[in-house]
Amino acid sequence: MSLLVLVRAHVMDNWPRLLRYSGTSAVGIVLGQTILRVCYDLFGWSGLASNLVAFLIANIPVYHLNRLWVWDRYGRSQWGREVLPFWLVSLAGLALSSLTVGLVDAVTNNGWFISAASIGAFGAVWLVKYAVCDRYLFGPPSEDDGPSEQVREMAEDGSQSAGIR
Template sequence: MSLLVLVRAHVADNRVRLLRYCGTSAVGVVLGQTILRVCYDLFGWSGLVSNLLAFLIANIPVYHLNRSWVWDRYGPSRWGREVLPFWMVSLAGLALSSLTVGLVDAVTNNGWFISAASVGAFGTVWLVKYAVCDQYLFGPPPEDGEPSEPNQEMANDGTKSAGIR
């Protein structure tokens, strides 16, 4: 089966998830670019420092939106299976973004070019990040049998209680 056929089937089967992933990415871009431009234009910080701070702040809500809204995962985050791998993929985007922002910042003093370099670099990692999230982090059920939702205890009368183990 060709890659194009597989991609079309995935898009058809996961339309809502893909739209939510795009929405989450839009939130991250708007938040990150706002922080980057405030730090660069108003505070006069370097493109690299502004880009790093924007990444660190914007990536926190992006992780939580991806986990809960896009992939319907609830309960405590699993550091080894979800949090650390998510940040590792995100750090690849940061590394590429920092490299391009640093190069652009060295040759121009234009905030729009700095923003374009940042968005372009993160955009190249965007599809890879979706695939990693979908296949390894949030998509399949947990391998060790842990539920993705909080455990509910049984009350004395046989009903489920709101207590979380």
Template sequence: MPRPPAPTAAPAPPVAETLGLGPKLLRYLGGSVVATVCSEVTFVLLYGPVHVGTTSASLVGWLAGAVPNYWLNRRWAWQRTGRPSFRTELLPYITIVLMTLLLATGITHLLDVWLHHLGTQASLRVALVAVAYLGVYALMFVLRFVLLDRLFERVARLEARHHHARTEAAS
């Protein structure tokens, strides 16, 4: 008696279709708020009371936010679990968030130099540079969401194709 053909799994729909854009954006906002608070507090403490330069404060502040941002948004917004692929997931993420680091570092440095040149009082300078640092993150919020959404959709499609190919090979 001939065997019926093995059922084939349909490729997973893009991440945006399965999660819905509104709820995903809200989850992304939640993860980004946590990461931004970590980043901003670290930057302000280093740049203000500790008197670290803007470049070092931006770098450490970025790192303080980038790590929780990745894990929170990967899990919450895009509901991804399991071990991430360095090539298809981590490397593109690092590239995307490095844009924010470069922008934050450049803007805070230029503003700090300009405010020093003007002779701005230290406490006002710290406040203005901190607002500029936060402003970069606010401006990059939407761009990062769009880029990360595309990244995680692409990863989901690649995984679905890989799973489909394994299923086909096993039958």
């Protein structure tokens, strides 16, 4: 099977999750860019410092939105399986973003160009981050996870209850 066929099948089977992931990304962009522009335009910080602060603050709610809303994972976060890998993938976006923001900041003092460089770099990592989250971090639990956090108990009347969280 070709990669294009596999990607198309995944999109068709998972379009609600992809829409939620896109929504989470939109929240991250709005929050991150607002913080970036406040730090850059109002506080007069460098593009790199503004980008770093925006990343650190915006990535916290983005992690939780991805975990809870996009992949429906409840309970305590698993530091080694979820939190650390999520931040490592996110740091790849930060590294690329910092490089592009630093280069653009050296050439211009235009906040709009700084924002475009930041968004473009994080956008380049966006699909890779989705694949890592879906396949390894928040996707179906592995057998070594023990009892699944996503298990839902059937109530006596047949409706679903919250189950163990």
